[in-house]
Amino acid sequence: MTTDASGTSPVNHPEPASRTLRYAAFTRDPAGGNPAGVVLDASRLDDAAMLAVAAEVGYSETAFVTGGDEKTRRFQVRYFSPLAEVAFCGHATVALAVALAERLGPGEIVLDTAAGEIPVATRVDDEGAVLATLTSVPTRSRPASDAELDATLAALGWTHADLDPALPPHVAFGGNDHLVLAAASRTRLAELDYDFDGLADVMRRHGWTTVHLVWRESPEHFHARDPFPVGGVVEDPATGAAAAAFGGYLRTLGLVTSPARITIRQGEDMGRPSDLLIDVDPQGTRTRVTGGAVPIADAGRSSQRS
Structure with a gap:
């Protein structure tokens, strides 16, 4: 497990840091929804590397966890499209929150993004699916x-x-x-x-x-x-x-x-x-x-x- 500059650790997970997970968001069908890339430990990736990963994945956005702590369930996140960084992405947030809940268990997560703090509540519904509810910054x-x-x-x-x-x-x-x-x-x-x-x-x-x-x-x-x-x-x-x-x-x-x-x-x-x-x-x-x-x-x- 790697750490960010502050000494805190991103998600402790079995996947190598370079692996990009793929999720379809806002659907229960992998063939539906909006595909998003998720990198659970991007603490060693610079801007150029994250942009290259997003371009290779080819989805509209990929979410990168650049730091945080699984114990407090608070993480720093950046989002990249194939061409540029974006301040916030909703479908990649949902995909990331579900990936985190699958590894850490359901509950509250806080994401620090370029747009501001995004609280996300995750839960398992009656059919066993993980749902995520994000609260936006002021609109x-x-x-x-x-x-x-x-x-x-x-x-x-x-x-x-x-x-x-x-x-x-x-x-x-x-x-x-x-x-x-x-x-x-x-x-x-x-x-x-x-x-x-x-x-x-x-x-x-x-x-x-x-x-x-x-x-x-x-x-x-x-x-x-x-x-x-x-x-x-x-x-x-x-x-x-x-x-x-x-x-x-x-x-x-x-x-x-x-x-x-x-x-x-x-x-x-x-x-x-x-x-x-x-x-x-x-x-x-x-x-x-x-x-x-x-x-x-x-x-x-x-x-x-x-």
Whole structure:
């Protein structure tokens, strides 16, 4: 077992530090959900090495435990896409929390990330599956500017008529920024064929991690798709960070008037269906995001740009 610079130890585990575990998050099926890499002891890896591992794995994100202590169940975590480090990643957090719970037992875990402290509660459900509930950093949401919206619509190949006027475009934050756009129909959401480089340029200019495209089936049930070209990935099958930000969006718009659980169905149009549950309290500032994760041998690079 290795230690970080402070003398504390990452997870005491049988896998070699260089091994990357693979989990599908927000699903019970290894063929569904969003694949994430998990490195339980990255204390000896520098930035270039972590980026190289993430690029080799090819998933939208890989979580690296760079320090911590299994006795206190508190760990330092960094997240890398195939192209760059990101401050926070929800699906990789769920995958990591499940991997930790499988080794340390269920219970409370605290993750120190570049976005802030992320408490995660893990438990085993009645079917024996491990579930993880992360609590986001404080969320916020603001209306998107006309320039932000027009540039994004052009890259998506959408028009203003494709949007749901009842759900205005916002830039929402739940650890990082996401542009939230609501489609007027399920058909519009399903027909996603965008300018990869053009959208990436818009997102880099404004510092967005994904564009969170949603369609409202009912007040408690949404469908979502998340282009992620800035990470070198065409689309995320499940985006926990965007779900956390979306909870703040709903709160800001006053669409949640009492504590509510919202279901987000994502990845369906990619053939990797995912289910994300968010708990939103109109009196609070944070979003709780719940999901499971299951080990996979190798989900390949199905979501990466080819």
